[in-house]
Amino acid sequence: MLPTMADSSLRERKRERTRQAIVDAAVDLFERHGYEGTTIADIAEAAEIGTRTFFSYFASKEELLFPESDARVAAAVSAIAARKPGDSPADLLVQALSDVNEHSTEMASPTALLRMRLMQTVPAVRGRGLQIQLDAQLEIARHLQAAFPDDLDAVQASALVGAFLGAVMGALQVLLEEPGALDDPRKLQRRMRDAVAAALRPWLSAAR
Amino acid sequence: MLPTMADSSLRERKRERTRQAIVDAAVDLFERHGYEGTTIADIAEAAEIGTRTFFSYFASKEELLFPESDARVAAAVSAIAARKPGDSPADLLVQALSDVNEHSTEMASPTALLRMRLMQTVPAVRGRGLQIQLDAQLEIARHLQAAFPDDLDAVQASALVGAFLGAVMGALQVLLEEPGALDDPRKLQRRMRDAVAAALRPWLSAAR
DNA sequence: AAGAATATCTGCACTCAGTGCAGAATTGCA
DNA sequence: TGCAATTCTGCACTGAGTGCAGATATTCTT
Numbered sequence: 001m002l003p004t005m006a007d008s009s010l011r012e013r014k015r016e017r018t019r020q021a022i023v024d025a026a027v028d029l030f031e032r033h034g035y036e037g038t039t040i041a042d043i044a045e046a047a048e049i050g051t052r053t054f055f056s057y058f059a060s061k062e063e064l065l066f067p068e069s070d071a072r073v074a075a076a077v078s079a080i081a082a083r084k085p086g087d088s089p090a091d092l093l094v095q096a097l098s099d100v101n102e103h104s105t106e107m108a109s110p111t112a113l114l115r116m117r118l119m120q121t122v123p124a125v126r127g128r129g130l131q132i133q134l135d136a137q138l139e140i141a142r143h144l145q146a147a148f149p150d151d152l153d154a155v156q157a158s159a160l161v162g163a164f165l166g167a168v169m170g171a172l173q174v175l176l177e178e179p180g181a182l183d184d185p186r187k188l189q190r191r192m193r194d195a196v197a198a199a200l201r202p203w204l205s206a207a208r
Numbered sequence: 209m210l211p212t213m214a215d216s217s218l219r220e221r222k223r224e225r226t227r228q229a230i231v232d233a234a235v236d237l238f239e240r241h242g243y244e245g246t247t248i249a250d251i252a253e254a255a256e257i258g259t260r261t262f263f264s265y266f267a268s269k270e271e272l273l274f275p276e277s278d279a280r281v282a283a284a285v286s287a288i289a290a291r292k293p294g295d296s297p298a299d300l301l302v303q304a305l306s307d308v309n310e311h312s313t314e315m316a317s318p319t320a321l322l323r324m325r326l327m328q329t330v331p332a333v334r335g336r337g338l339q340i341q342l343d344a345q346l347e348i349a350r351h352l353q354a355a356f357p358d359d360l361d362a363v364q365a366s367a368l369v370g371a372f373l374g375a376v377m378g379a380l381q382v383l384l385e386e387p388g389a390l391d392d393p394r395k396l397q398r399r400m401r402d403a404v405a406a407a408l409r410p411w412l413s414a415a416r
Numbered sequence: 417a418a419g420a421a422t423a424t425c426t427g428c429a430c431t432c433a434g435t436g437c438a439g440a441a442t443t444g445c446a
Numbered sequence: 447t448g449c450a451a452t453t454c455t456g457c458a459c460t461g462a463g464t465g466c467a468g469a470t471a472t473t474c475t476t
Contacts, residue, residue, distance in 0.1 A: 011423075011472060039461060050426040055463065126342075127335030134338060134377070141378060155379045159407040162374010163367045169342070170349060170366020199367040203410075219443060219452070247432065258455040263434065 019057050022047045026064050027114055035061075035122045062128040065115045070132065075100045076140045080147050089144050089152060090203035093164045097196060101189040113182055120176065137161050164200065171195040227265050230255045234272050235319055243269075243330045270336040273323045278340065283308045284348045288355050297352050297360060298411035301372045305404060309397040321390055328384070345369050372408065379403040 025046035029038040040061060044051040058064050079096035087095075118125045137158070145157035152160070171192045175181055181188055197204070233254035237246040248269060252259040266272050287304035295303075326333040345366070353365035360368070379400045383389050389396055405412070 009473080014472090015424085040463090041461085052426055052428090052464095053424085056424075056426095059463090061462075123339065124335075127332075127339050130338035130342060131331065131335050134334075137374065137377075138381060153407075154382050155375055155403045156407040158378020158381070159371045159375035159404075162377065163371030166345065166370010166374065167363055167367035169345075169370065171363045173346065173366070174362050195363045196367075199361075199364040217444080222443090223453085248434085249432085260435095260455055260457090261453085264453075264455095267434090269433075 018047070018049065022049070022054065022057055023064060023111070027111055030114060030118070035118050035125065062125055065111070065118065065125060066128060066132055070136055072096070072100055073136045073139055075103075076136075077143050080140075080143050083147060086205055088203060088205040089148055089157075089160055090164070090200050091205055092144070092147075093140075093161070094193070094197050094200060094204065097168070097193050101186075101193060113185065116176075117182070133165065137165055160203070163203070164196070167196045167199040168192065171199075226255070226257065230257070230262065230265055231272065231319070235322055238322060238326070243326050243333065270333055273319070273326065273333060274336060274340055278344055280304070280308055281344045281347055283311075284344075285351050288348075288351050291355060294413060296411065296413040297356055297365075297368055298372070298408050299413055300352070300355075301348075301369070302401070302405050302408060302412065305376070305401050309394075309401060321393065324384075324390065341373065345373055368411065371411070372404070375404045375407040376400065379407070 022043060026038070026043045029042055029046060033042075040054050041051050044054045047054075076093065076096040079092045079099060083092055115125070115129075119129045120126075141154070141157040141161040144161060145152050145154055148157075175188060175191060175195070230251060234246070234251045237250055237254060241250075248262050249259050252262045255262075284301065284304040287300045287307060291300055323333070323337075327337045328334075349362070349365040349369040352369060353360050353362055356365075383396060383399060383403070
């Protein structure tokens with residue numbers, strides 16, 4: 001064995017493989033029978049584990065769809081860290097949105113698309129998603145306020161991040177109403193960023 | 209009988225009484241044993257109905273805490289309808305927030321306080337609450353855009369309403385961190401309105 | 417390499433939310 | 447009073463999720 005690998009121990013590698021098998025099985029079943037039409041017993045069987053074991057990987061059925069680390073928060077945080085003198089707070093948020101679209105393959109993955117579709121249709125999934133979004137909102141607002149202590153108080157920071165995410169959600173809502181919107185995720189992302197930037201234009205610094 | 213009453217028929221009055229008995233029993237039990245420590249069977253027993261009957265009044269345990277008609281959306285819609293020539297969209301939203309605080313006893317009711325506390329602590333309740341908020345957000349944005357078709361497109365309206373609700377949530381978050389914040393709901397509401405108005409100042413029209 | 421220590425897997429029995437159904441009880445109406 | 451429509455309720459069921467205890471697999475020690 002190569003003990004120099006990142007996740008060396010046999011245990012960890014095995015566990016990671018099983019985790020992935022569960023996600024793959026679940027995504028496949030969700031596609032074919034829908035979210036509510038798929039039981040955890042079904043997923044466990046397809047992933048060749050005991051039903052009980054599922055819960056030692058994911059605390060609930062929804063958790064399956066939401067990877068622990070949110071790339072969007074990370075993008076926002078690093079965009080804030082990388083600010084240049086002329087940037088306004090709103091500039092940084094739009095920058096973060098662009099960064100996510102450029103770099104991350106994550107947003108266009110089959111899982112991400114499935115998640116988006118299920119958030120539209122399954123209340124339990126939407127509920128969990130919104131909760132995660134609120135947490136993200138608060139965390140980004142915290143960082144933003146820390147970066148602009150003279151310009152923003154805590155409530156203003158929340159308002160700005162709320163405006164940003166409100167614009168993102170609003171844009172998604174509008175864009176997803178077009179049939180076939182999910183066929184070309186890159187294009188969707190581009191249009192979303194443009195719409196969000198337009199909505200936030202008053203808050204963006206002129207010199208950009 | 210008086211057939212001229214609003215909800216005349218015996219059936220309807222009885223049903224309303226039972227509904228209220230369920231809510232009262234539930235609130236009492238939630239206070240005493242917590243949300244998750246109270247089963248629907250407990251509530252049904254305390255309200256003197258069969259367990260099965262609970263579900264002919266409320267679709268789920270969470271539904272109990274969220275009255276169907278949201279006073280805040282109504283306030284926003286009527287504030288929008290009552291706009292005066294000089295008002296900016298943001299003016300109307302802050303006006304709606306004031307109206308709710310003034311008129312409605314609803315926000316300071318024991319149920320509302322309990323709901324607020326449970327939203328902080330119980331994931332399932334928070335999830336449902338956020339979902340309702342998103343619906344409210346979308347509906348208010350629709351009305352706002354209809355009232356200002358020349359100034360706002362759909363995404364901008366979402367952004368503005370997102371800013372507004374983001375400010376409200378942010379203010380709540382900040383204010384609720386102070387211990388005993390819930391002791392004086394009127395004061396809390398006043399401070400919240402002031403913080404939100406301050407955060408939205410750039411959006412408000414100068415002539416106010 | 418053997419065995420102890422530790423982490424993981426899994427079946428079993430359980431609680432609770434929520435649903436479908438069918439019959440009993442209640443109310444409305446002629 | 448008697449018939450129709452609603453509402454109530456018990457029963458049996460599914461599915462999510464938990465606690466526990468024993469079986470299995472991995473890692474560490476010597």
